[in-house]
Amino acid sequence: MSRAHQLKIGVSGIRGVIGGFLTPNLACAFAQAFGSYVGPGRVVLGRDTRRSGEMIEHAVTCGLLAAGCEVVKVGVLPTPTIQVYVSETHARGGIAITASHNPPEYNALKLFNHEGLFFNQYERAELLDLYHQSTFRQAENAEIRRILTDYESAMRRHIHRVLDHVNVEAIRAKAFRVALDAVNGAGSKMSVHFLREVLGCELHAIAVDPELPFPREAEPKPESLGDLRDLMKRTAAEIGFAQDPDGDRLAVANERGEILDNDEVLAIAVDCVLSRTPGPVVVNLTTSAVIDDVAARHGCPVYRAPVGEANVVERMKAMRAVIGGEGSNGGIIFPGVQYCRDSYMGMAFFLDKMAQTGLRVSEIAAELPRYYRRMGKASYEHGRLGPIMQALEERFSGARIDRSDGLKVVTPEGWIHVRASNTEPLLRIAAEARSQDRVEELYQSALREL
Amino acid sequence: MDKQRSLRISQVGLRGVVGPGLTAAHVLDFAAAFGTFLEKRGKVIVGYDPRASSAMLLEGVTAGLLACGHDVVDLGMVSTPVIQHAIRRHNAAGGVSIGASHNAAEWNALKFFGPNGTYLSTNEAGELLDIYHLKKFDFAEWQQLGKRSADREAMDYYLGQLEQVFDFAALRRFRVLVDCTNGSSAPLLRRMVERYGLQLILINERLEGVEFAHEPSTNRKMVAMQLAPLMRHVGADAGFLFDVDADRVAMATETGEAVSEEMVLVLIAQEMLQMGPGKLIITNLSTTALLEEIASKHGGRVIRGPVGRQAATDMLSGYKPEQIAVAGEGTGAVMMPQFRFVYDGIASMLAVLSALVRRGQTLSALLNALPRYSILKGEVPLETHRIPELLLALEERYADGQRNTQDGLRVDWQDRWFHVRVSQTEPIVRVICEQRGDPPESLYYEIVDLVRSFNI
Numbered sequence: 001m002s003r004a005h006q007l008k009i010g011v012s013g014i015r016g017v018i019g020g021f022l023t024p025n026l027a028c029a030f031a032q033a034f035g036s037y038v039g040p041g042r043v044v045l046g047r048d049t050r051r052s053g054e055m056i057e058h059a060v061t062c063g064l065l066a067a068g069c070e071v072v073k074v075g076v077l078p079t080p081t082i083q084v085y086v087s088e089t090h091a092r093g094g095i096a097i098t099a100s101h102n103p104p105e106y107n108a109l110k111l112f113n114h115e116g117l118f119f120n121q122y123e124r125a126e127l128l129d130l131y132h133q134s135t136f137r138q139a140e141n142a143e144i145r146r147i148l149t150d151y152e153s154a155m156r157r158h159i160h161r162v163l164d165h166v167n168v169e170a171i172r173a174k175a176f177r178v179a180l181d182a183v184n185g186a187g188s189k190m191s192v193h194f195l196r197e198v199l200g201c202e203l204h205a206i207a208v209d210p211e212l213p214f215p216r217e218a219e220p221k222p223e224s225l226g227d228l229r230d231l232m233k234r235t236a237a238e239i240g241f242a243q244d245p246d247g248d249r250l251a252v253a254n255e256r257g258e259i260l261d262n263d264e265v266l267a268i269a270v271d272c273v274l275s276r277t278p279g280p281v282v283v284n285l286t287t288s289a290v291i292d293d294v295a296a297r298h299g300c301p302v303y304r305a306p307v308g309e310a311n312v313v314e315r316m317k318a319m320r321a322v323i324g325g326e327g328s329n330g331g332i333i334f335p336g337v338q339y340c341r342d343s344y345m346g347m348a349f350f351l352d353k354m355a356q357t358g359l360r361v362s363e364i365a366a367e368l369p370r371y372y373r374r375m376g377k378a379s380y381e382h383g384r385l386g387p388i389m390q391a392l393e394e395r396f397s398g399a400r401i402d403r404s405d406g407l408k409v410v411t412p413e414g415w416i417h418v419r420a421s422n423t424e425p426l427l428r429i430a431a432e433a434r435s436q437d438r439v440e441e442l443y444q445s446a447l448r449e450l
Numbered sequence: 451m452d453k454q455r456s457l458r459i460s461q462v463g464l465r466g467v468v469g470p471g472l473t474a475a476h477v478l479d480f481a482a483a484f485g486t487f488l489e490k491r492g493k494v495i496v497g498y499d500p501r502a503s504s505a506m507l508l509e510g511v512t513a514g515l516l517a518c519g520h521d522v523v524d525l526g527m528v529s530t531p532v533i534q535h536a537i538r539r540h541n542a543a544g545g546v547s548i549g550a551s552h553n554a555a556e557w558n559a560l561k562f563f564g565p566n567g568t569y570l571s572t573n574e575a576g577e578l579l580d581i582y583h584l585k586k587f588d589f590a591e592w593q594q595l596g597k598r599s600a601d602r603e604a605m606d607y608y609l610g611q612l613e614q615v616f617d618f619a620a621l622r623r624f625r626v627l628v629d630c631t632n633g634s635s636a637p638l639l640r641r642m643v644e645r646y647g648l649q650l651i652l653i654n655e656r657l658e659g660v661e662f663a664h665e666p667s668t669n670r671k672m673v674a675m676q677l678a679p680l681m682r683h684v685g686a687d688a689g690f691l692f693d694v695d696a697d698r699v700a701m702a703t704e705t706g707e708a709v710s711e712e713m714v715l716v717l718i719a720q721e722m723l724q725m726g727p728g729k730l731i732i733t734n735l736s737t738t739a740l741l742e743e744i745a746s747k748h749g750g751r752v753i754r755g756p757v758g759r760q761a762a763t764d765m766l767s768g769y770k771p772e773q774i775a776v777a778g779e780g781t782g783a784v785m786m787p788q789f790r791f792v793y794d795g796i797a798s799m800l801a802v803l804s805a806l807v808r809r810g811q812t813l814s815a816l817l818n819a820l821p822r823y824s825i826l827k828g829e830v831p832l833e834t835h836r837i838p839e840l841l842l843a844l845e846e847r848y849a850d851g852q853r854n855t856q857d858g859l860r861v862d863w864q865d866r867w868f869h870v871r872v873s874q875t876e877p878i879v880r881v882i883c884e885q886r887g888d889p890p891e892s893l894y895y896e897i898v899d900l901v902r903s904f905n906i
Contacts, residue, residue, distance in 0.1 A: 029475060059510070066469075141501055
């Protein structure tokens with residue numbers, strides 16, 4: 001990978017490889033810019049379990065104090081839990097130190113406003129300008145505030161919010177046999193507590209030691225969840241859950257140890273919510289049409305937003321959506337808890353559904369209409385995206401076109417979505433159709449234009 | 451002084467008014483430079499004073515050191531000597547002291563120590579500065595990052611070291627009034643009361659981050675205002691006033707007299723020479739000539755060099771520790787060979803009290819037994835480009851004396867001398883003038899007038 005991509009400072013914040021790229025100096029400066037932006041009030045700070053988290057935490061604390069902020073350290077916690085805490089405690093903002101699903105050598109800062117939401121695109125641009133201008137607020141001795149710690153209440157607050165939306169007693173009564181792979185991430189302790197103590201499951205957990213490195217690839221995808229499958233086989237678990245290092249993404253395995261497609265996971269969550277409270281749904285452009293089918297069953301509309309959690313959240317707020325998410329990357333966003341991707345609400349929805357219906361996970365998934373999907377990525381030359389989009393549009397003349405994030409072509413038999421990655425010099429291609437042949441055909445047609 | 455221009459990065463470290471002068475970015479860069487400078491990855495000991503900004507500096511220093519692969523051992527709020535002792539105990543690669551000592555509360559600073567808890571030599575400090583300026587830091591890969599831990603026993607370990615030199619039981623007889631200036635001497639002294647039953651009466655004991663009870667300088671004037679008036683009321687045998695990080699100390703007598711800041715070094719030098727005749731006293735050109743008189747009485751010798759800790763460190767390195775009786779300056783900063791040459795106000799206080807025990811005398815009697823010297827000190831704002839001219843004029847005017855140009859100009863005559871030098875920390879010229887007997891007022895004002903005439 002080229003040097004340039006080992007450090008990225010842009011509208012999505014700051015992210016990079018530890019050891020010369022994402023330095024404490026940069027993290028401190030960025031935090032001071034953030035502190036200057038949100039103003040001299042309380043800022044919540046938490047992190048995931050990566051080895052570099054402690055070092056970056058000290059650098060970020062330094063920058064926040066220098067900007068005159070009061071720092072509330074909440075320790076190692078999932079990102080959604082930090083977001084809930086920010087919104088409940090009326091802080092000026094929050095920072096989660098996590099590179100989410102990126103490999104362990106990376107770290108990054110996720111930045112939240114006073115509602116615990118990701119900064120919107122305008123806020124992000126403003127903050128970035130402030131960072132580049134380097135005219136930070138420089139607090140004098142008398143303006144430098146304290147560091148507070150609250151390692152206890154955040155987890156409780158988050159779980160409390162989740163439980164408001166499921167039938168806890170029904171779940172507990174079933175004492176489900178559950179398998180968990182928390183990738184030794186920020187959710188390790190909380191997930192064990194949540195599933196075993198709170199929801200009364202018979203829990204079989206692996207990778208729940210936050211002191212140890214990630215035992216598998218950080219992103220919870222089928223190829224990297226072999227250990228979870230083995231565990232499920234060994235323990236005859238009824239359902240399996242896998243998290244990413246900061247506990248926002250969730251992968252679900254059925255009782256046979258097969259990893260559900262992320263779009264299906266989202267579709268089941270959407271079904272759970274709409275059956276109780278019908279309302280609009282927002283998903284990103286790359287999310288499966290299965291969501292439209294499920295929403296249609298409840299007579300609810302589906303709106304689409306550009307890829308990225310912040311985009312989906314923004315649109316959800318505008319549409320007063322009751323649920324949303326990004327099928328492509330395992331994120332369920334339920335505003336009843338917080339406008340963020342939340343693996344805990346996801347786990348609770350599944351257990352609730354199982355308790356309510358008495359069905360197995362494979363049976364629940366079988367109720368969904370069948371779609372075939374193909375996702376991939378291709379490298380491309382800068383400046384080539386435009387011509388590719390034009391060619392595709394010509395080729396599918398008559399199809400419905402959406403240009404809000406790259407190009408999405410929707411035909412009656414399926415769709416293709418081509419967009420440039422925000423984080424890597426890659427083109428992301430996704431296609432979906434009712435049949436395997438058709439999806440292959442759509443996907444290849446996009447590749448040909450490359 | 452203009453706060454924006456308060457930042458000073460030199461061989462002594464990093465110092466400035468936090469916010470407008472000294473920023474988080476400076477701290478991160480300097481910590482990373484120090485982390486790079488310490489070639490062997492190992493533990494680095496860190497401690498801080500109670501200033502509010504110290505928390506910010508601590509976070510930055512910790513981040514920089516961890517990023518360079520050093521484990522950080524956080525001692526909490528402790529005085530600088532405690533850090534230096536802990537470096538040896540942990541066999542650490544080095545240490546950092548966060549705190550601005552005798553400066554006002556809005557200032558802060560970083561001081562750096564090598565593997566033995568010693569100050570960096572001029573060469574080492576120069577190398578550290580080069581790394582800082584070059585900004586090419588040796589950051590560790592993610593698997594090799596350091597880890598932070600806390601050591602809350604450093605204070606007790608330090609007291610244990612003091613115990614090996616001083617007979618605490620014998621010091622219980624004294625009633626001692628101590629002004630902690632809201633600094634890190636307070637927890638240490640409180641612990642000494644608990645552990646050894648010393649009769650210490652502490653004032654300004656509360657650790658303060660923003661406002662100290664008074665300016666943290668250890669000079670006679672401060673003692674006269676803060677401590678001396680209380681002495682008789684309390685019935686104390688001796689009084690001591692510390693700066694914020696307890697490396698300097700000043701005294702008041704049992705009769706309520708504020709003692710010249712020059713006398714801490716003098717009293718300790720006298721004791722040390724009596725126990726080890728013929729040894730050396732290391733000091734600077736601005737410090738009292740009474741030292742020469744005492745040294746000659748005990749067959750010792752005074753070695754003088756430029757003002758500042760860096761010069762003292764370099765002078766010390768030229769001799770074997772066993773050749774040296776004591777090192778220090780007239781500001782109340784004294785280091786003793788038993789403690790491997792660390793400026794230590796607490797150890798200085800204990801040394802003075804031990805002298806009272808040994809001689810069975812009161813503090814005022816001990817001081818009155820010494821020949822009388824009178825010192826006058828002052829400062830004049832600086833016109834930088836005229837300094838060489840000024841020094842030349844002084845040299846011509848006082849050509850009959852013996853001149854020393856190591857640090858500005860010092861001229862010595864029989865029984866009196868003056869020293870004119872440029873401050874390292876502020877844009878001022880300092881004038882110091884001393885005479886055996888009465889104050890050398892006419893000479894002093896003559897020199898001050900001459901210096902002022904160059905500032906139009």
